[in-house]
Amino acid sequence: MSSHIVIVDLEISNLASVLQALRQIGAPPHAFATAQNIEFADAILLPGVGAFGDGMGSLRQKQLIDPIKRAAGRGTPIFGICLGMQLLAEHSEEFGSHEGLGLIKGEVVRLRPSEPEFRVPNIGWCDVEAVRPSVFFPNSAAGCYYHVHSYHLVPKDRAVAVGIIDYAGSQHVVALDTGNLFGVQFHPEKSQDDGLRVLANFFAALPHMQRPS
């Protein structure tokens, strides 16, 4: 049986690019998330570009916050991309102070490089180091991915991290995989072969993940 994927349309994301990448790798069929269909989803994809406050605002307006939290509680796999990964956190300091979905303990804070040659936003291709085998990097081999961000998620429990980049002398978490929660800070849909592989790995692993009862 094929999986039933729902995609959250935040209306501030680069959804077309994500859908094109899913088509390219032959991902399972999907529908846009509603408060209703999230109940039956085998996985929830949460792509996003833009400001944290706007992202949460969009979820609130679509009345998706509680359904997503309940799905997370049931064990439905949730995969956040870029802003989508940040939204999994408890809190963000982007343009004020905003509450997140609170699924991952941690905060989203601004990049504050100590060295001047590190520019903000961090735009470009960064090597990701796989810190342990994960859904995204099953062989502990990561790759090079396209990043565009001025903020980053700092999880309380570093053990959730599966991919890190070295940014201005400190290690920033850019991929996480814990229980049924997954996230990447970079843009797999814009990271050529390496990025398409991350997406393909996720969907290949999906049938083996715990399903909601």
Added chain:
Amino acid sequence: MARPRLIPVLLLKHGVLVRSQAFRTHQVIGNPMSTVKRLSDWNVDELILLDISAGDFHDLRRDDIQQRYQGTGALDVLREVSKVCFMPLTFGGRISTLEDIQQRLAAGADKVVVNTAAVENPQFIRAASNRYGAQCVVVSIDALRRNDGRYEVYAGSGKRPTGLDPVSWAQEAAQLGAGEIFLNSVDRDGAATGYDIDLVRSITKAVNIPVIACGGVGCYNDFIPGITEGGASAVAAANIFHFFEHSYPRAKQICIDAGLPMRPVQLDSPWQRREPTYDRILEDSRIDERLRRAATMDYVAAASRPDQNAIRWCTRCVYPSISAAPMEFDEQGVCMGCRMAETKAGIPSDEWKQRKELLRDILEKYRCKDGSRHDVVIAVSGGKDSWFQTHVIKEEFGLNPLLVTYDGNNWTDVGWRNLVRMRETFGCDHVLVRPSVKTITKLNRLAFVIMGDMNWHAHVGITTAPVQVAAEKKIPLVIWGEHGYLDLSGQFSMYDFPEMSYRDRLEHFARGYEWNYFVGREGLTSQDMSIWKYPSDQKIFDIDLRGLYLGNYVFWEANQHSKMIIEQYGFEISDVAFDRTYRRMSNLDDMHENGVHDYLKYIKFGYGRCTDHACKDVRAGLMSREYAIELVRKMDHVKPSDLKRWLAYAGMTEDEFDRIADTFRDPRVWRMSKNNWVKDEPWPAANGPNHNGSHDQVST
């Protein structure tokens, strides 16, 4: 830290990609789709697409190609392009409102470039950045180095001085919320003299957002100082990526070898095939629709009311704007073919000597040192150019070439005699690649119906067989004659030294129809199409396989060459005149090339081989424009006698042929008036017979 990026920039003008010089001269490279697809094959870091159109006029030039897209604007191009872009895509040009940005992001852009609108209203940067995020807003700065050494920002596509200093403008833009600066040097555009490093450094020092350097790259090594000395986060260029096979991976390899920590080169992606994937149902329906129109004589052009201004003609030669060749005109209405001929004529003999030395260096580099292979492959058809090429390579440079010929089974008697005599005359080994006549016959028939040209097999066979042989035998250099479109339509400059490429082959020779398009039609299998399969990217990259056009290094004038090879080697020219051109020394290898193939060009675009040849001779100063017009009026419309052979060969009646051919008439050129096909021309009227037994009316 982020790896330094290498970014190709594509300039889109009225629907086609162009090469640019000093922001003013534009030459048509081709359809955007095939180039973007190619860049995607090459795993590029990012792509910047700039729409430099003046107004909404949009013209893809020819509609018999497979690569097409829905719609008629730059946004439609963007939508289509984003489908094959698994890398960041930045789009710029004609953006002045937040709605403009919204539209472009919705059409698939990840970032937008703003320039003139930001200069006119700096707060626009803040508004855009607040709404879409700084990472989305790239501020483009076109800077010109003035004679006094100071720099000034130019707006309006590099045409209008603004009085702004680039450094303070960059700082202001960064403060207002720009995420990146795209820095272009106006005076270095197309100059191929390298980046203006002082300019780049002054900006990278002044701001702490990433800076993309652009303008002036003439060789792969020019990218390196943009980063090491200029301090840029990314280095970009436009023209150079159009000139050579694997330009992007080669440039990147050179940067990596120089120690720059760029992303590694990757070819032959497991996710995307280089060969296009066709929507079989859609393609079948297109073919069915064409056959239906042919059967019911329901021609698109018949109902058309061509716009009087739809076609332009060069004011110097007789070339039209709606053509099979990628053509562009300058502000004086002179075509790029004439302009490049002018450039070529102005090249002093000293420079030709230097060019020859340049060629000598390349040939020496690729010459076989250990006797394990031939030195080079020469692609030969047995025609005048083949003899001249072989003369130059064998006699002047003393190399031992392997001659490779695609045998399309359309030889004239004279052409065949010339071909088989080459190995005797020049003492060279000669490989003939000879596909099954049964397969060729099928391809003749299919390609005529699909694209209005039976000679697809020949165009693609000629551009594939020599490369295939070279790749198999690991001979890293293939020698071609002239770059056809550089000469005919000024597609490139004489200083670009363009080389053969898969993109050129697929777009211009195959018109977007790759070998796999034919599989499953008339029972053709993948195996049947082996001769038309191009070697893989990795194979080409690994042996550094290049294809040079001799015309870039050696002065090329067909009439002079013919005279020389006739006198020196006894090359035979046609003893009977062709129907459709006054020249007797061209296309002897293929009776249909000057015949029914070319007649179809006339049916489609309203001009033929006589126009091509007359334009070349006008440019070479061998005839006046008035004389050329006489010849064109006499010959362009003639229905050729080789049609009989082709009809028998393909098993088609003349009526079927005419009807299918008429479905290809370009509605911008043709209209139906009292059951006659009529077209407008800028010169006085003349009549000629057309194939319906009536007459093509030509009015002014």
